Amino acid sequence: MTREELADLIFPDIKHDIKYYEEKYPERNLKEGAIVTRYAPSPTGFTHIGNILSAFTGYSFAKNTEGVFLLRIEDTDTKRTVENGINNIIRDLKDFDITFTEGAIDEDRENGNYGPYVQSKRKEIYHAFIKELIKDGKAYPCFLSEEEVNEIRERQEKHKDRIGIYGKYAKYRDLTPDEAAIKIKNNEPYIIRFKSPGSFYKKVKCDDLVRGTLEFPENDLDIPIMKKDGLPTYHFAHLVDDHLMHTTHIIRSDEWLSSLPIHIQLFQVLGYKPPKYAHISPLLKNDNGVVRKLSKRKDPECAVSFYHEMGIPTEAVKLYLATIINSNFEEWYLQNKDKKISDFEFSFKKVSKSGALFDLEKLGNISRTYFSRLTKEEIYEQTKTYLEEFDQEFLKVFTKNPDYTKAILNIEREQKKPRKDIGKYSDVKKLIWYMFDEEFNPVYEDKDIDLELLTDYLENYYDENDDKNTWFNKIAEFGLKYNYTSVKEYKENPEKYKGHVGDICEMLRFVITSLTMTPDLYEIMHLLGKERLIKRLDNFKNK
Numbered sequence: 001m002t003r004e005e006l007a008d009l010i011f012p013d014i015k016h017d018i019k020y021y022e023e024k025y026p027e028r029n030l031k032e033g034a035i036v037t038r039y040a041p042s043p044t045g046f047t048h049i050g051n052i053l054s055a056f057t058g059y060s061f062a063k064n065t066e067g068v069f070l071l072r073i074e075d076t077d078t079k080r081t082v083e084n085g086i087n088n089i090i091r092d093l094k095d096f097d098i099t100f101t102e103g104a105i106d107e108d109r110e111n112g113n114y115g116p117y118v119q120s121k122r123k124e125i126y127h128a129f130i131k132e133l134i135k136d137g138k139a140y141p142c143f144l145s146e147e148e149v150n151e152i153r154e155r156q157e158k159h160k161d162r163i164g165i166y167g168k169y170a171k172y173r174d175l176t177p178d179e180a181a182i183k184i185k186n187n188e189p190y191i192i193r194f195k196s197p198g199s200f201y202k203k204v205k206c207d208d209l210v211r212g213t214l215e216f217p218e219n220d221l222d223i224p225i226m227k228k229d230g231l232p233t234y235h236f237a238h239l240v241d242d243h244l245m246h247t248t249h250i251i252r253s254d255e256w257l258s259s260l261p262i263h264i265q266l267f268q269v270l271g272y273k274p275p276k277y278a279h280i281s282p283l284l285k286n287d288n289g290v291v292r293k294l295s296k297r298k299d300p301e302c303a304v305s306f307y308h309e310m311g312i313p314t315e316a317v318k319l320y321l322a323t324i325i326n327s328n329f330e331e332w333y334l335q336n337k338d339k340k341i342s343d344f345e346f347s348f349k350k351v352s353k354s355g356a357l358f359d360l361e362k363l364g365n366i367s368r369t370y371f372s373r374l375t376k377e378e379i380y381e382q383t384k385t386y387l388e389e390f391d392q393e394f395l396k397v398f399t400k401n402p403d404y405t406k407a408i409l410n411i412e413r414e415q416k417k418p419r420k421d422i423g424k425y426s427d428v429k430k431l432i433w434y435m436f437d438e439e440f441n442p443v444y445e446d447k448d449i450d451l452e453l454l455t456d457y458l459e460n461y462y463d464e465n466d467d468k469n470t471w472f473n474k475i476a477e478f479g480l481k482y483n484y485t486s487v488k489e490y491k492e493n494p495e496k497y498k499g500h501v502g503d504i505c506e507m508l509r510f511v512i513t514s515l516t517m518t519p520d521l522y523e524i525m526h527l528l529g530k531e532r533l534i535k536r537l538d539n540f541k542n543k
Contacts, residue, residue, distance in 0.1 A: 006177040007134040009184060010141065010192075011127050018132050021125055025114050025244040034067035036248045038103075039093075040238070042074045043085020047092035048302045049358070050253070050283050050294065053321050057280060058251045059098050060325065060346045067248075071103030072241060073118040076231040086118070092304050096314045114245045119237050126232040129240050129270075130192055130225060138197075138269055139225060141180050141190040142172045162200070164221040165193065173222060192226035194236070198265055206260050209249070209278040209348040219261040235259065239266045247275045254279040278348055281355035283324070294358050301360060311386050311425030315341075316367035323366070326350040330366075337373060368420040376410035379422070386425035394429050397438045407527055408435045411519040419519060434513040435527065440536070442514030444543060449507050453482045454537055457504070464530045468522045476501045511540045 001009075028036060039055040041047075062069035073089070075081050082088075086107050093100075102112025110117045133139035144152075144165070152169050156162065172180070173195060184190065198204075198218040206214050225236035232240070242250065257279050267274040283294040296302050307317050322341055323330040327350050336343070371379065380402065387395035398405055409432070412419040421431055433439040461478045463471075476486065483498040484490075490500035509521050512533060518524060525533060 001177040001181050003137055003177055004135050006141075006181055007131045009181055010134065011131045014128055014131055015124065016128055018128055021128060021244055025246070028068065028246050030068070031066060033065055034248075035062050035065045036068040036070075036246055037062050037251055038070045038072050038242070038245070038247055039098075039100075040072040040074045040241075041089050042077060042080070043089060044077065044080040044082060045085075045296070047089055047304050048294075048296050049304060049307075049317075050302070052092070052096055052098070052304055052317070053283065053324065054251065054253065054280070055093055055098050056096065056318055056321050057325050057346075058249075059100075060322070060341070061249065061251065061348075062101070063342060064345055068101045069099075070112065070114070070245065071100040071117060072245070073104050074234065074237065075118060075120045076227075076234065076237055078120075078229065078231070095304070095308065096318060119241070120231065122237075122241070123230060123232075125244070126226070126237060126240055127230070130232070130236070133194070133225075133270075134192070138195050139192050140173060140175065140195055140222075141184065142170075142193045142222070142224075143183050143188050143190045144171060145189070164223075166196070166200070166220045166222060170222045189228055191224050191228055193222040194225045194266065194269075196220050196222055196265065197269065198261075204261055204264070206264055206277070208257075208260075209276055210280060210351045211257075211353055214257075214260070216258075216261045219265045221262070223262060235262055235266065239263065239270070239272075242275055243267070243270075243272045249276045249278060251278045251280065254281050278351070280325075280351060281353065283358045284355040285358055291357070293355070301358065309390070311390070311427070312363070312367055312423070313370060313382065313425070316370040317363065319370055320363045320366045322346075323362075324352070324356045327352060334369070364423045368423045371422040372413075372418045372420045376406040376413060379409045379428070380406050383425045383428045387429075390426070391429065394433075394439075397436045398429075404527070405432075408432050411523045411527075421519075434515065434518075435524070437532070440514075444510075444514055444540065447507075447510060449511060449540070450482065451537075451541060453484075453504065454507060454511060456481075457508075458530065458534050458537055462525070462530055462533070464526055471522050471525075472501075475504055479504050512536050 030036070037058045039058050041051060041055075059069050061067075071090070071093070073086050075086070084107075086104060090104065090106060100111075102110075102114065103117045104110045116122050130139060134141075142165070148171075149165070152165070153163055156164075156169075170193075173193075175183075196219055198220040200217045200220040202218040203215050204218045206216060208214055223235055224233050226232055238250075241247075260277060260279075263277075264274050284291050285294050285299060287298075294302050300306050307314070318341060319333065322333070322344065326344075326346050329344055329346075332344055333339070374382075384395065384399060387398055409428075422428060434442070457475070457478055461474055463474075466474065479485065479499075479501050484504055485497045485500055487500045487502055490497050505521055506516065508525070509518055510516060512524065512528065528536075
């Protein structure tokens with residue numbers, strides 16, 4: 001029996017050969033320098049922030065170069081695949097406004113000319129390539145049982161040998177086609193292994209866009225490329241997919257660095273040009289002085305649902321991730337108030353080689369800067385969406401009079417240095433509740449308040465139609481009546497006066513809001529109106 005006949009025995013129903021798929025998926029017609037990259041998640045659990053970082057990185061580089069960003073679902077690990085895993089991935093990416101040029105749309109639909117984009121639907125394509133490797137003597141059926149593989153591993157560990165199937169451990173590497181055929185016809189279970197031409201004692205150089213030129217021992221492992229269920233392993237599927245989809249750049253976590261010699265060798269053995277690789281570092285956390293990887297099990301901020309529930313805008317999260325991707329992004333963002341992330345040109349040279357500490361405090365600062373640049377309408381609509389899911393009661397109050405609520409949100413927003421007190425949607429209620437009578441039922445702290453002065457001022461002097469200068473001048477003039485002077489005069493002669501104009505404003509602020517610190521008092525009073533101000537004073541007297 002020849003190798004060709006053995007390949008036909010293993011894959012008797014292959015309809016197309018490699019040449020067919022090469023013609024079906026031709027080179028892409030893109031401008032020079034355009035990046036074709038992919039986000040290739042496995043539907044095996046919830047989406048974590050590291051996944052979003054990887055996807056956003058690929059999206060940003062492809063968009064910068066007018067390239068292609070595709071979503072490929074790597075679901076060949078059927079034991080770990082979860083129900084609705086694909087739909088959950090797509091939903092989470094959509095929440096972060098990470099869009100794809102082509103790829104899976106949901107469990108059943110896709111968009112693009114280089115699909116299928118779900119690996120379990122590409123089985124016949126993989127088989128065509130594996131069949132060709134068997135014909136060429138570059139792959140072989142391996143009949144090692146799981147027990148035998150475990151025994152080999154135990155022996156290797158005992159003798160401190162390298163782990164894997166290679167050299168003397170590759171028991172079925174040199175079976176003749178006839179010997180292999182007999183075992184197959186006897187229904188002995190098998191997988192397909194790649195027959196590595198490498199030598200572990202030879203060094204190979206691999207170029208990485210983030211880390212530069214790296215040197216590794218050449219791969220000599222006969223890695224599995226097809227499992228017993230007929231599905232390919234990750235190593236082989238990624239080779240076929242990235243070749244046929246004409247991926248130019250593979251951006252992935254540095255946990256795959258050790259696999260780089262394997263992947264480059266696979267491309268070379270098949271005679272294909274390898275894509276460029278960029279390995280990005282994981283997100284880290286300082287856990288009481290111990291720096292470790294952000295953990296799906298230990299850290300709530302690892303799950304993207306954390307940010308949704310907290311009310312941190314996805315755009316703010318992306319802004320923070322952009323500072324992780326490129327070290328010069330934050331300075332650019334602060335200097336370009338009218339620019340969006342898509343206006344920034346990302347560079348592989350600016351990607352950090354070491355892991356970035358994930359800093360929730362810094363994320364909060366960036367989020368507050370993001371909020372400070374929004375219009376009142378944008379804050380209103382985005383907060384409304386958040387409240388619809390997380391606070392139905394306050395939603396009724398918030399949306400009762402949209403113009404009034406927007407005016408509240410706009411206090412100090414249009415100044416040269418707009419306020420930065422909102423860092424998440426859940427902050428909004430905490431910051432503006434006192435402006436709504438339905439919410440205003442405070443417990444006041446014990447303070448020395450001149451009720452006679454406030455009553456006289458609100459009933460006889462305050463005019464809600466005054467502009468800000470007039471309003472302040474009236475308070476200053478009114479204060480003299482009760483022996484309150486200017487701040488400057490009071491500091492020079494504190495024994496002569498009861499207080500200064502600022503003290504009057506602070507008494508007003510406290511009675512009106514129950515707080516000692518708020519945004520602009522004039523605007524608060526103007527929005528509440530004279531009648532409501534007097535009611536709040538009466539309420540304070542009663543309490």
